[in-house]
Amino acid sequence: MRRFILIFVPYVWLIALFLIPFAMVLKIALSDIAISIPPYVPQFDWAEGIRAFLAQLDLENFTWLTQDDLYWKAYLSSLRIAVIATTFTLLIGYPIAYAMARAPTEWRPTLMMLIILPFWTSFLIRVYAWMGILSNEGILNQFLMWTGLISDPLVILNTNTAVYIGIVYTYLPFMILPIYSALERLDASLIEAAEDLGCSRFSAFWLVTIPLSKTGIIAGSFLVFIPTLGEFVIPSLLGGSDTLMIGKVLWEEFFSNRDWPVASAVAVILLLLLVVPIVLFQRNQQKQQEAEQ
Amino acid sequence: MTRMSWFNTVSLTLGFAFLYIPIVILVIYSFNESKLVTVWAGFSTKWYGELLRNDAFLNAAWVTIKVAVASSTFATVLGTMAAYVMVRGGRFFGRTLFSGMIYAPLVMPEVITGLSLLLLFIGIGLDRGVLTIILAHTTFSMCYVSVVVSSRLVTFDRSIEEAALDLGCTPSEAFRLVTLPIIAPAVISGWLLAFTLSLDDLVIASFTSGPAATTLPIKIFSAVRLGVSPEINALSTIMIAIVATGVITTSLISKRQVIRQRREEQEAERS
Numbered sequence: 001m002r003r004f005i006l007i008f009v010p011y012v013w014l015i016a017l018f019l020i021p022f023a024m025v026l027k028i029a030l031s032d033i034a035i036s037i038p039p040y041v042p043q044f045d046w047a048e049g050i051r052a053f054l055a056q057l058d059l060e061n062f063t064w065l066t067q068d069d070l071y072w073k074a075y076l077s078s079l080r081i082a083v084i085a086t087t088f089t090l091l092i093g094y095p096i097a098y099a100m101a102r103a104p105t106e107w108r109p110t111l112m113m114l115i116i117l118p119f120w121t122s123f124l125i126r127v128y129a130w131m132g133i134l135s136n137e138g139i140l141n142q143f144l145m146w147t148g149l150i151s152d153p154l155v156i157l158n159t160n161t162a163v164y165i166g167i168v169y170t171y172l173p174f175m176i177l178p179i180y181s182a183l184e185r186l187d188a189s190l191i192e193a194a195e196d197l198g199c200s201r202f203s204a205f206w207l208v209t210i211p212l213s214k215t216g217i218i219a220g221s222f223l224v225f226i227p228t229l230g231e232f233v234i235p236s237l238l239g240g241s242d243t244l245m246i247g248k249v250l251w252e253e254f255f256s257n258r259d260w261p262v263a264s265a266v267a268v269i270l271l272l273l274l275v276v277p278i279v280l281f282q283r284n285q286q287k288q289q290e291a292e293q
Numbered sequence: 294m295t296r297m298s299w300f301n302t303v304s305l306t307l308g309f310a311f312l313y314i315p316i317v318i319l320v321i322y323s324f325n326e327s328k329l330v331t332v333w334a335g336f337s338t339k340w341y342g343e344l345l346r347n348d349a350f351l352n353a354a355w356v357t358i359k360v361a362v363a364s365s366t367f368a369t370v371l372g373t374m375a376a377y378v379m380v381r382g383g384r385f386f387g388r389t390l391f392s393g394m395i396y397a398p399l400v401m402p403e404v405i406t407g408l409s410l411l412l413l414f415i416g417i418g419l420d421r422g423v424l425t426i427i428l429a430h431t432t433f434s435m436c437y438v439s440v441v442v443s444s445r446l447v448t449f450d451r452s453i454e455e456a457a458l459d460l461g462c463t464p465s466e467a468f469r470l471v472t473l474p475i476i477a478p479a480v481i482s483g484w485l486l487a488f489t490l491s492l493d494d495l496v497i498a499s500f501t502s503g504p505a506a507t508t509l510p511i512k513i514f515s516a517v518r519l520g521v522s523p524e525i526n527a528l529s530t531i532m533i534a535i536v537a538t539g540v541i542t543t544s545l546i547s548k549r550q551v552i553r554q555r556r557e558e559q560e561a562e563r564s
Contacts, residue, residue, distance in 0.1 A: 002464065007385055010375040010435070014394040017432040021409035024416055096308035099301035111305070113544055118312050121536045122493045124510050124517075125529040129315040132322060132521045137332075139318055172312065230402025232496055237517060247404045254408065254500075264412070267405045278400050 029264035070249070071266065075273065077244040081160065081235075082228040085167035089224045090217065092168060093175035097216075098209075100176070101183035112180075119173045127166050127237050134162050134238070158240035166234040171227070175220040182216025183209070215288040222281035229277075230270055246270045316533060323526035340527040350512060350528065357492060357509040360423060364430035365487035371431065372438025372487070373480055379439065380446040398436045406433055407500030414501065421503030429501040430491040437490060438483035445479035478547065485543065489536070 100111050118126060133139045134157040141153040156162050186209065194204040210217075232247035239245070246266060254263040323341075327334035344350060375395055382388070398406060410429045414421055449472070457467040473480075495510035502508060509528075516525055 003382070006374050007378050007382060007391075010371045010378065010439075011387070011391055013371055013432070013435070014375075014391070017410065017413070017428060018394050018398060021413035024412040025405070025409045028412060092308070092311075095300075095304035099305040099308070102298070102301050103305070109548075113540075114309060115312070117537065117540055118316065120489055120540050121316070121533050122510070122529070124493065124495055124513055125319070125532060126315070128513070128517050128521075128525065128529065129319040131517065132526075133315055133318060135521065137329075169311070169315070172308075226400055227402070230404055232404055233514075237514075247402060250404045250408070251496075260412075263408060267408055270402060271405060274400065274402070281400075 025264045025267050028261055029268045031261045031264075070244075071269075074244040074246050074249045075269070078229055078246045079273075081163060081167075081243075081245060082225050085164050085171075085228055086221050086225045088164060089168045089171055089175045090221055093172055093220065094179055094217070096172075097176045097179035097183055100180050101186070108184075112177075115173050115176050115180075123170060124233060126170055127233055130162065130166055130169065130238060131157060134165070157238065158243075160239065160243055162238035163235055163243055163245075166238040167224070167228055167231070170234065171224040174223040178219040178223065179213055179216040182213040186212050215284060215291070218284045219281070219288070222277055222284070226274060226277055226281065229274060246273075319526055320530045320533065323523060323530040325523055325526075328523065340523040341531075344524055344527050344531075347524070349507075350509070350524075353507045353509045353512040356423060356506050360426050360430060360498075360508060361488050361491040364427045364434060364491045365484050367427070367431040368435040368438050368487040369480060369484040372435040372483055373442050373476075375435065375439040376441075376443035376446055380443050395436050395439055398433045399440070401433075403494070403496035404500075407497040410497070411500040421501060422506045425501045425503070426498050426506060426508065429497050430487075430494065433497065434487035434490045437486050438480075441483040441486060442476060442479045445476050449475060478550075482543075485539075 096115075100108065100115075103111055131138075135141075136153045136155060136157070138157070140156070141150075144150045145153065156165075190212070191204050191208055194208045195201065199207065230247045231245060232251050235243045235245040235248045236251070239248075247270075250263050250266045250270065253259050253266060322333075324336050324338060325333055326337040326339070375391075378385075379392060379395065385391075407429070410425075410432070411421075414425050414428075419425060453475070454467055454471050457471045458464065462470065493510065494508075495514050498508045499511055499514075502511065513525060513528065516522060
C-alpha cells in the first residue's frame with residue numbers, strides 16, 4: 001500500500017500536469033483559430049471517437065507554417081544562432097576548463113564555486129546586465145571611445161552579436177563543468193608519455209587531451225545547444241527586430257497575435273527539431289556511463 | 294603541475310573577468326545618482342529608497358516568495374518520492390513512461406512547458422493566479438529535485454537500511470531514522486535548486502499567471518523591455534546579494550560537515 005502511494009502520487013501528478021497538457025498542445029495545433037475565449041475551435045471531441053478525428057484532422061496550421069517563410073527563416077536562424085553560439089561557448093569555455101583542471105588541487109573547489117555562483121543568480125538579471133554595457137552610450141562604447149580605438153559608437157545592442165554575447169555569457173558554466181570533469185580525470189602521465197615519445201606540446205594536446213575530453217566536449221555542447229534553440233529572454237532583450245528565434249516567434253504568436261493554434265504548431269515543430277540533439281546527447285551520456293563502469 | 298603556466302593563468306583571469314565584470318558594473322551603477330544609467334553622477338542610495346516605496350515591486354516580490362516557498366516544498370516532497378520510486382521502486386507498470394516524464398521537462402523549452410500548462414488551466418477552467426504558477430513551478434522543479442536526490446540514493450549503502458530493519462525498525466522508522474538523514478543534504482540542495490528555479494522563472498510564470506498575480510521576473514522583464522533603469526539595478530543588486538550570501542553560506546556549511554565527517558571516520562578507524 002505504501003509503495004502504491006509512493007508510485008501513484010508523483011505518477012498522477014506528472015500525467016496530469018505534463019502529459020495531458022502536452023497532448024492539448026498537439027490537439028490545439030490541429031485546430032482552427034476563432035475569435036473567442038479560448039481563441040480556438042477544438043478539432044477533436046473525445047465522444048466522436050478516433051475515426052471522426054482522423055476524418056476532420058487538419059494540418060492547415062502546419063501547411064501555413066511551411067507557406068509563410070517567416071517560420072522557415074525563424075527555424076533556420078534559430079539553428080544557425082544556436083550552432084554559432086555553441087561554437088563560441090566551446091572555444092571560450094575549453095581554455096577555462098583546462099586551466100581549472102591544471103590548477104593546484106586546493107584551489108579547485110573555490111574555482112568551481114566561482115563558476116557555479118553566477119548560475120545561481122537570476123538569468124534575467126545576467127542578461128539585463130549586458131544591456132547597460134552594450135548600448136550605444138554603454139560602458140563598452142565609452143571605454144572604446146576613451147581609448148581612441150573608435151570614434152563613433154559601435155551598434156551592438158539589438159543585433160545578433162549581442163545575442164551571441166548573451167548566450168555565451170549565460171551558458172558558459174554549462175560548457176565548462178562537463179569539460180572540467182572530463183579533464184580532471186585525465187591521467188597527466190599520458191601527456192608526459194606523448195611528449196617523451198616526441199610529440200610537441202601542441203600535438204600532445206591535439207592528439208591526447210582533446211580526444212580524451214571528447215565526452216565532456218559533446219555533453220557541454222548539447223547542454224548549451226538544446227536550451228539555446230528554444231531561448232526567448234536573450235533574443236527579446238538583446239536581439240533586434242530582425243533577430244529571429246523560434247522561442248520568440250512562439251511568444252509573439254501567442255501574446256501579440258493571440259493565434260493559439262499557430263503558436264501550438266510552432267511548439268510542436270520546435271520539439272521535433274529538438275528530438276535529434278536530445279537523442280544524441282542521451283547516447284553520449286550512456287556511452288560515458290558505460291566507460292566509467 | 295603545481296605551478297600554473299602563463300597561458301592557464303591568463304585564460305582563468307580573462308574567464309572570471311568575463312563572468313564577473315558585468316555583474317560588478319551592474320552593482321556599481323545601482324549606486325549612481327543619475328537617472329541615466331550610463332553616466333556616473335556620484336554615489337547615492339536613492340534608487341534603493343525609490344524601490345522600497347514602489348508598491349508594485351514589493352507586491353510582486355511577495356507573490357514571488359510565496360510561490361517559490363510553496364512550489365519548492367511541494368517539488369521536494371514529490372521529487373524525493375519520484376527519486377525513491379526510480380531507484381528503489383523495482384518494476385512497475387509504466388516505469389519507462391514514468392522515467393521519461395521525469396527527464397523530459399529538463400530538456401523541454403520553457404516556452405513549450407508554459408504554453409502547454411496554460412492550455413490545460415484554460416481547458417479545465419482554472420483561474421490563472423498564484424495557484425496556477427505554484428502548480429506549474431512544482432511540476433518542472435520536481436524533476437530537478439528527483440535527479441539530485443536519485444543521484445544520492447544510487448550511491449547509498451543499502452545494508453545500513455537493512456540493518457535497521459533487522460534491528461526491529463518498521464519501514465517508516467527506517468526511512469525516517471536512517472535513510473532520510475543520509476539523503477538530507479541532497480534533499481536540501483534539491484529544495485534550494487527548486488527555490489532558485491522558481492524565483493528566477495520568467496517564461497513559465499508569464500504563461501501561467503493572470504492579471505491578479507505578477508511575479509518579480511515578470512515585473513522586471515516588462516520594465517527592462519523599455520530600457521535600462523537604475524531602480525532595476527538596485528533590485529538586481531539586492532537579489533544578487535541574497536543569492537550570493539545563501540550560496541556561500543551553504544557551501545561553507547557543507548564543507549565544514551565534510552571535514553567533520555572525515556575526521557569522525559578517521560577516529561572511528563583508529564579506535
